[in-house]
Amino acid sequence: MNSSNGSTTDNADPVWHAGWSTAVQRPSTGFDKNWSEEGFADQTVRQIVRVTGSGTAARVRLSNRFGTTPLEVGGATLARTDQGAVVQDGTTRPLTFSGAASVRIPAGGEVWSDAAALPVAPFDHLTVSLYFPRPTGPTTFHAQAFTTAYRAEGDQLTAADPAVFTETSVSWYVLADIELADGGPARRDTVVTFGDSITDGFASTTDADHRYPDALAERLAAAGRARPVLNAGIGGNLLLNDAPWFGERAGARFRRDVLDKAGVRTVIVLAGLNDIGFSEADETRFPTYRPNPDLSAAQLIEGYRGLIAAAHAAGVRVIGGTITPFQGSEYHTPHAEAKRQEINTWIRTSGAFDAVADFATALSDPSNPQALLPAYDSGDRKHPGDAGYRVMAGVIDLAWL
Numbered sequence: 001m002n003s004s005n006g007s008t009t010d011n012a013d014p015v016w017h018a019g020w021s022t023a024v025q026r027p028s029t030g031f032d033k034n035w036s037e038e039g040f041a042d043q044t045v046r047q048i049v050r051v052t053g054s055g056t057a058a059r060v061r062l063s064n065r066f067g068t069t070p071l072e073v074g075g076a077t078l079a080r081t082d083q084g085a086v087v088q089d090g091t092t093r094p095l096t097f098s099g100a101a102s103v104r105i106p107a108g109g110e111v112w113s114d115a116a117a118l119p120v121a122p123f124d125h126l127t128v129s130l131y132f133p134r135p136t137g138p139t140t141f142h143a144q145a146f147t148t149a150y151r152a153e154g155d156q157l158t159a160a161d162p163a164v165f166t167e168t169s170v171s172w173y174v175l176a177d178i179e180l181a182d183g184g185p186a187r188r189d190t191v192v193t194f195g196d197s198i199t200d201g202f203a204s205t206t207d208a209d210h211r212y213p214d215a216l217a218e219r220l221a222a223a224g225r226a227r228p229v230l231n232a233g234i235g236g237n238l239l240l241n242d243a244p245w246f247g248e249r250a251g252a253r254f255r256r257d258v259l260d261k262a263g264v265r266t267v268i269v270l271a272g273l274n275d276i277g278f279s280e281a282d283e284t285r286f287p288t289y290r291p292n293p294d295l296s297a298a299q300l301i302e303g304y305r306g307l308i309a310a311a312h313a314a315g316v317r318v319i320g321g322t323i324t325p326f327q328g329s330e331y332h333t334p335h336a337e338a339k340r341q342e343i344n345t346w347i348r349t350s351g352a353f354d355a356v357a358d359f360a361t362a363l364s365d366p367s368n369p370q371a372l373l374p375a376y377d378s379g380d381r382k383h384p385g386d387a388g389y390r391v392m393a394g395v396i397d398l399a400w401l
Contacts, residue, residue, distance in 0.1 A: 017262050019058065024065055032169075039138055044132075046128075047127070051228075053180045058078060063140045072105075074101075074131040077127075097111060123221070140173075141173045144170070147206065149168065149171060149172060191401050196235065196246075197274075199232070213231040213233075219394070232258055237271070266400070276323070279295070304320070319355045326381060327368070363384060
């Protein structure tokens, strides 16, 4: 490797391991204000992620999966993060794409960068800066990053002064994966957490990495069993239906977001809450809850069976997470609660999953099991806060992974 410019010169292809990932979505405005629909023009976006793997080289995957025109990336850099939009001195590496400084990604396509030499340890924060020289149109993104992204006018790929980044967002754009190489052989040790907003980390503290997958990765490291833990949650995601704001249905994205990840060994599935709840919410108050058919527990169970079959066919273990309490939220009715109880009984007793993470019991109020314990409730009666996410990570027996 050539450490002066961060690109590889070796002929041998490195073995890549998972470092970080997010599930990409079509442009939308279903949550906080973001830049996905307007896109970018002569602007630089600086984005920060925390990796759970390690290595001496890194590469990034950029996605134009939901773009309708080719996407031009005029340049890209990778660095270790200092604070906010500031990167650590001496760590910025230019990213290349088949040796070129820029890349044109076709509509619906994705591209990996070349390897960049950069020592990375578990829980390091990395900064990826992307420059878009010409209007991009609407861009592929991940809506709820709970991590601040920064935007500047012009080419600011190597900018040291954070003041040039005058706008912020809490979404990720175009960036989909980071993989790491450490010179070692291929291994199967990656854990993927898959689901909706509770996996995504809704209501967790922004820029604090307090989602339940973050806490799970920290537990593994503390136990001397550090391994990559990837978050494939999408807020509002549905098990059985695509949604304009909330991503492709679980079954349609399962291979891309779980089975195709480097070294995947185990997936933890927590899904179905929105399939139950969307049909119960007042359409006039919650117009983004679409589609919202009244699905039976049996239909949702068949959806789970499809995920399990796909995982097992790929040799991947599946842990089933019970659907957490939501009494007091806009989702809750006796009809919805009956579905939750039926599905959770099946998850716990059917033997269809390789193991069960009983999130519902761990988070429920012992005096009222249909509701979240107030200490774990973010305030909306269906999403945990930081304390609840730590409890969720503690439910998972590390031997299962």
